[in-house]
Amino acid sequence: MSPSRFTPELIAKAWQDALALWDVQVRLSPPEPHVPFRADADHANEPLAYINMVKRQVFVNFHLLESMSAEASLMAVLAHEIGHHARFPHTLGWDAELKVMEQQLLPGLKQSLTNFFYDLQVNEVVGRTHWEDLCRVYRNFQSVYARRSMSPLFFFYLSIHEELWGCEPGTLVPRTEMRAMEERFPGLRVEARVFAQTFYALPGPRLQFLYFCATFLRYLSGPDDGTGSMPMASDVPTPDVDDWDSALQSGGRWQDALGEARERGWLSADQVSSAPDALDNINRITRSLPGTGDGKLRRALVSRHYRREVDKHLLKLPAAPNRVEPYLRTTPEAWEYGDDPSAIDWTLTVLSQGHLAAVSPLRRELEAEEPPGTEPGVPELEIYLDTSGSMPNPEMQLNAMTLAAQVLSASALRKQARVRGIIYSHGSPLVSPWMYDEEYARDFFLHYIGGGTQLPFDVLRRSAREKRDVLRVIISDSDFLANATAEDHMDTLVEVVRGSRMVVALLSLADDVHARQTLAPVVRERGFRLVVVKWLSDFGPAAAALSQALLEK
Incomplete structure (x- = not known):
């Protein structure tokens, strides 16, 4: 159950306002309370909010939101999650395509940065009218992790939001860490300002993503670095095997954007030209995913790759269907109460039973003809x-x-x-x-x-x-x-x-x-x-x- 402060009326009002903010027709169920993934889990280590794009369901951790004293930001949090469904990324196929390119540019990265990318896009839209509510979430969330130092990645991410919303430095990032971060990453604040001015003006999401990767690369402390502890992190579900397979074939759609990124000086010639082969690409993306079912995802993607290689050499013949419609009638049997009435063969019943047909009907099931065997002469x-x-x-x-x-x-x-x-x-x-x-x-x-x-x-x-x-x-x-x-x-x-x-x-x-x-x-x-x-x-x-x-x- 959600806390008493979040009444059904309050949640319903925030939900409607969040839908109205995007002004699009979306088919989403009203938000549901987040259920802890483990019975003994500390709610501070659970997600604040996330969306199941398959079930079209938004979940909110009302307990965490209340402990952060950010109840007034409920509408902004809901609008943030709706934004993932409505536009960023909108489809899991696009999410998979970005993750494939990410592994090419940042090989070995174990936790994807695409959630940062989507959040920057979503927050720009939501923050036009509700930036203060989002600031409250990011600022108060830090109180939950007061004993932990902020990662350079998250520090730079919040600095971009301060520049985007015209906030004073230190509004979102810890003031106590500003000097140390600037010494460690000279020009960090200037780069955050340039990023906020450049990122949203770029034509096309592919060019945006290449600029994003090239900029954020500087603040990665290692392949294990990622979104870490941040609100609304990892709130986009994982693509399925069809999404991944399609994304692995999308390299040609990136050529123009990669060429422009190189001309602008964001990427080196090696990064642009060192596209891995298909199987190497499959291993890269599956290694970075949690819970791949003992390699089942990798095996499925590898199998589809070999299928395409096979089809290059063989003409794809139309296969006979494995299941054919049943039309052959079986031996008649007496119909009994509880049997399917549609199985009654009334023609046979009348011919064989005469005036007793109505009280003693016969039934005959339908069965499929055996599929044809091997073509003659094929061993x-x-x-x-x-x-x-x-x-x-x-x-x-x-x-x-x-x-x-x-x-x-x-x-x-x-x-x-x-x-x-x-x-x-x-x-x-x-x-x-x-x-x-x-x-x-x-x-x-x-x-x-x-x-x-x-x-x-x-x-x-x-x-x-x-x-x-x-x-x-x-x-x-x-x-x-x-x-x-x-x-x-x-x-x-x-x-x-x-x-x-x-x-x-x-x-x-x-x-x-x-x-x-x-x-x-x-x-x-x-x-x-x-x-x-x-x-x-x-x-x-x-x-x-x-x-x-x-x-x-």
Whole structure:
């Protein structure tokens, strides 16, 4: 329950005034009291206010607002939160786009500064008429943290507000720390004044953000620095996987703004031109996010990146729907009270039951027809993927062999064939079930073992004896030659070739002369093919060409 001072009438009035300030049509529920995240939490360490942009709900920590003696600022606090929904950032996709660019300019930053950026924009609008109420919040909030020194980042942020609202220096920042901050950061006050005069006059939010990052960089004491203890901090929710994925593709939209930022002298040539590759970018942003579910977000973003790489090499065929509308009628049964009346087959009932139809109806359910199986002539595909230490972890860097496996599996699955994957290195391999779903297969082939290379010949032999009409592809490098010539493995390979529709060795080698000499007993078999890829960048096109040759009619 909220304190008695915040009556429902008072909250409703402040809410309506806050909505009127932005003069936009927003669909938000009236504010609700903030419930502490932990039962034993000190309310001073809980947020003052925040908005759930998914549920469109604003929450206010009435207890903290009262302890700060800032009850009169309720309307300004609500207007601040509405501003995040109405305009800054307005969408979580835009928030994700800024965070991606932030990691490019400030690599290693663990706590995003975008909340400072949005608050500067929101407070400029709210502060046109209610700057005193916002000043009360920022000034009184410091009493809660009276024993803590203010971070340079927050000090500079408040100095900008003093300049923006024409306040005397020391109105918001601690007077006792002004001299020390000026000595530590010479020209801090002048820079705050210049920022307030420049930031809001810049044309376009992208240029604003680049100027913001270039200026605030000076006041970061380290990668762990961030918003820290400040009111209305971290009051914008985290983007979801779709927002992040879209943001990672937004680099082209920043080129003009980056060029202008360099011309103005805000950013160096290295900062403008050192855009990380997609997987490096994914690792940067996911490392800075709390609670990513043991890498689930990173894995999802990596999977989508590989899907785009696969689609560069394969034509996206329209997939048959997994769920078809039921229309086949089942065997009739007696309808009983409580069954769905729409299941009654009145035509069959009247024909079979005659005058008893009304008291003894029959029901028949509808079921879907079994989906079509594999296209005629398209074999099941079994892929052996070498993930030894000679190739990178596919989640950290593009792995050409992993991409080749995904191209082959996607090509087969789009023709309704089944695919099984065996990921190996040294020790026990990872063996998938027979897979029907392209996304599931793509995720499986992102697994990585590392270490030495040891093809699981026992798995290969057992599989060939169990299922003969299977196309088997081995993706590896020169280590495959060493594996094949050890012990009695060459005899095993010959047996596997004779027990398969075909066995293809897709190998990364400088040439095929030595390989054909080494694999001579297997090369002589009609069901064996050797495909040599000289450059790792050619693995994707080679896999696409191979799938075209093997799987097309």
